[in-house]
Structure formats: structure tokens, C-alpha cells
Amino acid sequence: MAQIRVENLRKSFDQFTAVHDSNFTIENGTFFALLGPSGCGKTTTLRMLAGLELPTDGRILLDGEDVTFRRAAARDIAFVFQLFALYPHMNVEQNIGFPLKCQGMARREARERVVETARLLRIEHLLSHKTSKLSGGDRQRVALGRAMVRRPKAFLMDEPLGALDAEFRQLMCGELRDLHDRISATTIYVTHDQHEAMSMADSIAVMDSGRIEQIGSPQAIYDRPASMFVADFIGSPPMNFLHFEAGLQSGDRAVKFRDVSVAVPEIREQRSVGPLVLGVRPEHILFSDTAPMRGRVFGAEYLGTTQIVTVETEQGRIKARLSSRVPVQVGETVGLAFRPDGLALFDARTGLAIRTASHGSNGHG
Amino acid sequence: MAKVVLRHVNKRFGHIEAVRNLSLVINDGEFVVLLGPSGAGKTTTLRLITGLETPDEGSISIDGRDVTRDSPGARDIAFVFQQYSLYPHLTVYDNLAFPLRSPARRVPEAAIRKRVEQTAELLHIASKLGNRATRLSGGEMQRVAIGRALVRDPSIYLMDEPLSSLDAKLRAELRLELKRIQVELGATILYVTHDQVEAMTMASRIGVIKDGELLQLGTPREIYEDPGDRYVAGRLGTPQINFLPASLVPEVTKPSGTETIGVRTEHLRIVKANGGGLIGRVHRIEHLGDQNHVHLEYRGQMLVILADPHKPLEAGQAVELQLVQPLYFDAAGRRVAATIH
Numbered sequence: 061m062a063q064i065r066v067e068n069l070r071k072s073f074d075q076f077t078a079v080h081d082s083n084f085t086i087e088n089g090t091f092f093a094l095l096g097p098s099g100c101g102k103t104t105t106l107r108m109l110a111g112l113e114l115p116t117d118g119r120i121l122l123d124g125e126d127v128t129f130r131r132a133a134a135r136d137i138a139f140v141f142q143l144f145a146l147y148p149h150m151n152v153e154q155n156i157g158f159p160l161k162c163q164g165m166a167r168r169e170a171r172e173r174v175v176e177t178a179r180l181l182r183i184e185h186l187l188s189h190k191t192s193k194l195s196g197g198d199r200q201r202v203a204l205g206r207a208m209v210r211r212p213k214a215f216l217m218d219e220p221l222g223a224l225d226a227e228f229r230q231l232m233c234g235e236l237r238d239l240h241d242r243i244s245a246t247t248i249y250v251t252h253d254q255h256e257a258m259s260m261a262d263s264i265a266v267m268d269s270g271r272i273e274q275i276g277s278p279q280a281i282y283d284r285p286a287s288m289f290v291a292d293f294i295g296s297p298p299m300n301f302l303h304f305e306a307g308l309q310s311g312d313r314a315v316k317f318r319d320v321s322v323a324v325p326e327i328r329e330q331r332s333v334g335p336l337v338l339g340v341r342p343e344h345i346l347f348s349d350t351a352p353m354r355g356r357v358f359g360a361e362y363l364g365t366t367q368i369v370t371v372e373t374e375q376g377r378i379k380a381r382l383s384s385r386v387p388v389q390v391g392e393t394v395g396l397a398f399r400p401d402g403l404a405l406f407d408a409r410t411g412l413a414i415r416t417a418s419h420g421s422n423g424h425g
Numbered sequence: 426m427a428k429v430v431l432r433h434v435n436k437r438f439g440h441i442e443a444v445r446n447l448s449l450v451i452n453d454g455e456f457v458v459l460l461g462p463s464g465a466g467k468t469t470t471l472r473l474i475t476g477l478e479t480p481d482e483g484s485i486s487i488d489g490r491d492v493t494r495d496s497p498g499a500r501d502i503a504f505v506f507q508q509y510s511l512y513p514h515l516t517v518y519d520n521l522a523f524p525l526r527s528p529a530r531r532v533p534e535a536a537i538r539k540r541v542e543q544t545a546e547l548l549h550i551a552s553k554l555g556n557r558a559t560r561l562s563g564g565e566m567q568r569v570a571i572g573r574a575l576v577r578d579p580s581i582y583l584m585d586e587p588l589s590s591l592d593a594k595l596r597a598e599l600r601l602e603l604k605r606i607q608v609e610l611g612a613t614i615l616y617v618t619h620d621q622v623e624a625m626t627m628a629s630r631i632g633v634i635k636d637g638e639l640l641q642l643g644t645p646r647e648i649y650e651d652p653g654d655r656y657v658a659g660r661l662g663t664p665q666i667n668f669l670p671a672s673l674v675p676e677v678t679k680p681s682g683t684e685t686i687g688v689r690t691e692h693l694r695i696v697k698a699n700g701g702g703l704i705g706r707v708h709r710i711e712h713l714g715d716q717n718h719v720h721l722e723y724r725g726q727m728l729v730i731l732a733d734p735h736k737p738l739e740a741g742q743a744v745e746l747q748l749v750q751p752l753y754f755d756a757a758g759r760r761v762a763a764t765i766h
Contacts, residue, residue, distance in 0.1 A: 259711045282714030361626035365691045
């Protein structure tokens, strides 16, 4: 298995730049997710890593070796498309063994490899079964087996679970991650689904318009988003944005939000007066009769232990996640208070996060 | 709006019993959601109420009148389908006005205008009335489709997964809108879906349906907190409720007849080892931002537990578990009442 390094990678199609100057390193054995909306450049990045697309500029290093212009077949990387693509006329063993047969591997050796792969995937008992008779989950496992059997240096996966319904996708996420833990293969996984990325990846790169906005662990990206784009893309419901104008002093522990003083993590930047955004995750909002910010309850959505309450305020609709034990009446006026530790501040003009104490420590954010 | 009553309705297609002995009352102004997987009989139920299918047995009445044998046109029902199915050559205005312009209704044009404008206002598409239906976003198209049902004042609105073709963000927005509109109009709605979030967030009452049979009917909170059987318990809640064979937790006192214990992910607490017997080992931690899903192994069984994202835990660690509000089920999967302490 391998380390993958990307240096100043860029891809242009005529006038359009699909990927701008990307830089990242994926350490050996990491599960790395490229996450972003459609058209953000995540699939183009993956295709360049696979050798299906040649970069306009920059380098790709596989275990230190420059493979930028090497053919796809010579890169020792397995590309997993939609997991369901199996050969219907072959049995499981033939499906998994197919790449080895193409390589011309001796039959006995190939057979050993197939059995070993099937054991890792826990489908040994299915080797002689026809693929058309398999359940959805087993077909996915066979498709994965076909990618694994060559023992590639890395796996590249492009929305492999995209076509599945929500419950089955959740199940397969768990399985893919468990498999990763067993074989520790460097994996790059492209998705537009934040839940898939959060649930499986060690590290996530969030992309927008061809640029990587942030790279970090799922929790770091959630707790300390580098930009409003990331804050909005991760989390459901997404972070609430409250616009205001103010100046900031390094060391401040509160901001002047309109007429109200709002406690925030200690600010580490100096700013003259300008448009700012206070970012509040729904779970960091409390209802408080004494809070100066007021709003009218527009709707309450019961979700079991928690409920999402939408409140109409002068700053627009705000969504709060509260315990479902809190009684809420549509139409009633409520006061909104924020837990200071979870708050984020952004520069409204650039959309970038303003540094606070939460960026300094590793713990709370 | 009106009350709709189904009594002992049966419908078979060949050997398949699509709907079995279904009795259901949808009260005036109520938002009832039938929740079930595909093939459960949800859509058949809607088709029986509209008159597109006729029951083999049982009766259907609307506002006290037996309509079991009435033609669909005579039943005064509005239907919203999963696909928008708008008239692409017409404007939003004309799409909304279409049901009112039916020759059978003979609504004067001035009354139509008033009704269409009111509906567009309600759905926040008033500024789009002059647009061609094809020049709209997906969310707007679905609003128009819902609007086309709302311009009429039928006894009941029947909705067949109307939000399922939309993306997650839009779906969340329209859920809230639909609920607001229903409350504002006092509309009676029967809505079918396989999406538990839609059911929980919009319904006055949820009917959990499986293999043509209504398993339980109740408010979202009743269904979630007080499920009548194992299937219903597993139907609501993400991640799914944990089921443990009773024999795996001999330490826990349970009512007699208990075969399986159901514990929701938020009702399994991880505590400091305190000499208790329920010791599990952390297998994997999923970081989802506002919460962590801790997968852990307990006596050979995998359990999922909801935990605070900043609770220090790591794979391989041994932890003690506490069961809060466990649900007990017998061998047939029926709920066993907890013994009173």
C-alpha cells in the first residue's frame, strides 16, 4: 500500500478550470474522502489520480514515484466504479478472479488469491454461486473483491454507493470501513454525501468550484469550518448564519451583535468594522426566556430524541436542535441563546473563518 | 374537508394480499402518514380511497357517505403524485387553474383567478405565475404540483411520496412548508412514504404498515417511544434500535416471556467501569459532527450507541454499559409490558 502525494495539480478544459492548484498528501493506509457538490472537481481529481485524465499542470506521486503521465494500467491502482457492475454469466469466483486471468496469472496462484480475498470479504461460501442469484449486499462485496484481488497500492472509489437507498447505504458504509480496517488500504473516496464522508473517512477534503476549501478530520471540519461554504455543506440542518457589522479586537470574548453582546470563543484577530457572520450550529442553540434575541416558532419537527425547531427572527429563519422533551408551540415567541464554545465567526466578504481560541486547541470547538 | 373512514378493507391481486383487513379513520383536519417499505400496500390503499381500485371486502366512507362503489370522479379527492407531471406547454398559472377549469365544475374565471393567486401565495410561487412550467426548479415544480391539488377544496388530499424525487435540502424545506400549509388550511391529508423522517416530522398520526397490514397507528411520539412490536420499534430511529437476545443480559431484570430487549441508541449509556457486568469493547467510532455513533461489541453482538462527540473514547477500549428505558419483546416479537417497580 502507498502514500499518495499531489503537488500543484491543475486541470483545465479549454476556458474552464476544473481543478485549481491542488495540494495534499494521503498517508499510507488512510481513508480519504473528496467531498463536494456536483461540478466541484472531485471526480476530475480522482480521474487524474487514476490516470484516466492527464493534468494540465502539477505532479502526482505514488510512494514517492512520479506517475503523473503514466498510463492508468501501469499505476497499480484499482478504480471502483458503481459497485454493482458484475459479469452475470460468471460465478463469484470467476468474477473476482477475472482481473488475475487478464494479467495471465497461473491458475493455482490465482485461485489462492481469490479464496483469500473472499475470506476477507466473508463471502467464501458463495464462491461457486451465480452472481445473478446474490443479494444486493453480496453483489457489492463481489464487486469490491474484484478490485481487491490484484492487491493494488490504492483504491479509488467514485460514489460507489450513490444508487442505493438510504438504509442499505448506511449498512455498506459500515462494511466498507470495517473492510478498510482489516486491509488498511489507502483509499480515496469521492462523494457528494456528507454522511458517507463523515462516517467513513479519516480525513476529508471539502471541495468547491475546483478548489479544496479545507482538509481535516471529520470532527475538525465540523467543529472548525474554514469557510462558510464548508460550514453550510457539513451538518444537517446546516449551520445558521447571522449577519452583522462590527469590529474585532484580539482577546475579545464577546462580539457586539447588533445591540446585543454575544459571548464567543476568544478572538485571535484584529479587524476594523466590517460585515461579519456569526455561525451557530443548531445544537448550540437554547431556548431562554431571558435571551434578548427573540423569534416566533414557525415549525417543530419531531425526530425521536431531538426535534428541529425553526424560528423566524429578524435575521431570517434559524434552526435549533433541541431535546424533544422541550415543549414547543407553533406561533409562540421564544428567546434564543447560544452556547459560546460552539460559535464560529466569518468575514462576510471573503466567507473565511476568523481565528478564535477554538482553532488553537484540539479539544472543543 | 371531511372525515374518511376505512372499515375492514381487503384487496387481493391474484395470490397477493395487498391490503389486509385495514380499518383506519382519518379525522377532519388530520395529517395521517402511512409509513412502510415498497410493496407494503401504501399506494394500493390510496388507490382504493380514490376509487382507482375497488376493495374485495370492506367499505370506505367520506364525510359519512359510503363511496365504496362510487367512481373516482364522484369522490371529491385530490391526488398528488411522486412525479410532478405538469403540463409543460402551460404557464404556472394555467397549470394551477387547470383542475378548476374542468367542464364539470364550471367555476367562473374570476373565482379561478382568486383561488390560483391565493394558492400561489401560500406556496411562495406568486412571482412565478407567468413562467412556463418547464422553466422552474425542481422544488418549484413540485410546489406547483401540490398547488394543483390545493386549488380545489376536496374532502381529502392523497399524497404518494410527493417529495421523494427532490434532493435532501429541498425535501427538508418542503416538509416544513407542507406542514405549515396543512395547518393553515386545516386540510385532511393521507400521505404515504417510506421515509421515516417525513412521517415523524409531518404526521399528526403515523400508521406503520407492512405486508398489507396496519401494525400500529399513533402519534409520532407514541410510535417512537411506545412501539407495539419489534418491527415498529425498528422502523423509526436512526441509527436503528439495538436488539439484544435476553439471554445475553442475564444481569438485567426483565418481565417474564422476554426474548429480546430493544434499546435505542440514545438509551445505551457508556459509563466509567463501575463493577457492573455489562462490559463492551469499542470497535469503531463514527464522527458525524453533532454526535458520534460508537459501534461496540458486547458478548459477540454489535451495538450502536449515540455519544457526545467530545467524549474521549477510542477503538479497543472496554466500557461499561447502562440500559435506559429498555423495551421488552416476546418470542413472537410482541411488546411485553415492563414490570412496575
